[in-house]
Amino acid sequence: MSLHIIKHGLLDLVQDAGRYGYQHLGINPGGVMDSIAMHVANILVGNDPSEAVLEMHFPAAEIEFEETLLIALAGADLSASVDAKEIPVLTPVIIQKGSVLHFGRKQNGARIYLAACGGFAAEEWLGSFSTHTKVKAGGFEGRALQKNDRINLKEKQQPVLSADQTAKIFPWRANVSDMYREHSFRFIPGNEYWSLDETSKHKLAKETFVISRENDRMGYRLGGVSLQMTATTELISTAVARGTMQLLPDGQLIILMADHQTTGGYPRVGHIITADISSLAQMQAGEKFSLEQVTLADAENLLLKQQMDLQQLQNACNFRLQEYLQR
């Protein structure tokens, strides 16, 4: 059972929730950029929320289904279709053997996630199926998918599927609108925030930032606003985390994303809260946003709220999926 890559996309990677427990060796956790999308795509097909998925960018791969499969797409909307039939995101879809999944115009977002019922038979490295492209390990041969690759599915009992057409679209859609934000992201101050000059602190709270062209899985460089420290103190390297906002010597910020280094020596002026990282992962070059300061307690509570919403969605999915597949 496999998915055949007829044409690869810009960057199609197998990713999961990331590789933890090795940062003391400089091995960064990686994993999906948008964890909400991974979670939602998986629960729509009855998988564990952190089962490995395909993370695709624009343009995305063209994929032939060598087996009838239940899948779901989440994250960006790249106008998916099968034989000219539109395939919506956030909806379980049965795609019949021999059909080809295409992606067209970019509607919104930067990354789309494809989950397949039962999960992909990806390569595990240090406890994770995430592709580590630097080390060339994990995922699919430690690299992005290429034309003619075949990514297998786990030898697991597939639910009894009925697809009398090329694609059977389930009549429901997960509502995730409350989980994503578009124009403002929340942050907590970093250890070096207090060394910003007053004007810079004010700018951080009031000005509009723009995602620059230099944005990838390692981090997003921001443009539009220049910040300054009261004094230039030489920092020695210490840990950084996903969401850390570092101030570069040219006065611009970089927000560290999934493939960030484990340590860094630039001032950490703030940290984007975990609840807003998935939203940020869907931003593209040229898009603008502002920053809103919150407390650490707020950040934790917002994450809890999001996790509870996802849990509720999972319960609903399990219920409906069961009902639908038994029919």
Added chain:
Amino acid sequence: MSTPYHIYPCGDHAVTIELGDGINAAVNQNVISLFQYLTEHKIEGMKDMIPAYNTLTIVYDTSLLKKKNPGIPVYETISAHLQKAAGLANEKNAARARLIKIPVCYDPSLAPDLVSLAETHQLSVDEVVKLHTARTYRVYMIGFLPGFAYMGSVDEKIITPRKTQPRTMVPAGSVGIAGEQTGIYPFDSPGGWQLIGQTFTQMFDEKKETPCYLQPGDEVQFYPVSIAEFEKGKNT
């Protein structure tokens, strides 16, 4: 541990404890002791630890801990555990420091910055090699790349700043100097360190259970090998 320390959040899923100032073997020893202590006495919800020169950072699972006790701030819980651990950790926990000897070929064909570095310091190439191999270095931390060990400190006579224009490609195995630090590139990578030699020892092997050759707290000594020995080592 009697050192004064300071604990601060590193985002909403990590906490850092700072155990002293600067690049200092005694302070780093305390970092490693605490790292070892926490390896043996894990804190619930801890996903990762990142020892650095003078800090230890714990990455934790905020969702898991918050779901378990919605009313309790996760950061407070984790930092209280960390504070307690810092009080309990001692040098016994880091008694496992290994001495690792690494062969380095200092032939100028593998060391593009060796001659200029020697000239800058008004030393001969041989003197630079002698100074670089005379000391035992401490692995203070691993960062930048998987398995990239930051070691120190080199003799003050060969302290050299990073190159102003980083190279776009430094070959794996290259041994470099940056300020008072010395290190080995585990992968082909862009980099700005002054390259003074190359080793054939593989610093990273993803097939091994512990993929990195060096670990924080290790002691490292370099010894010179000829280009012939280097070629032979590289091919075995």
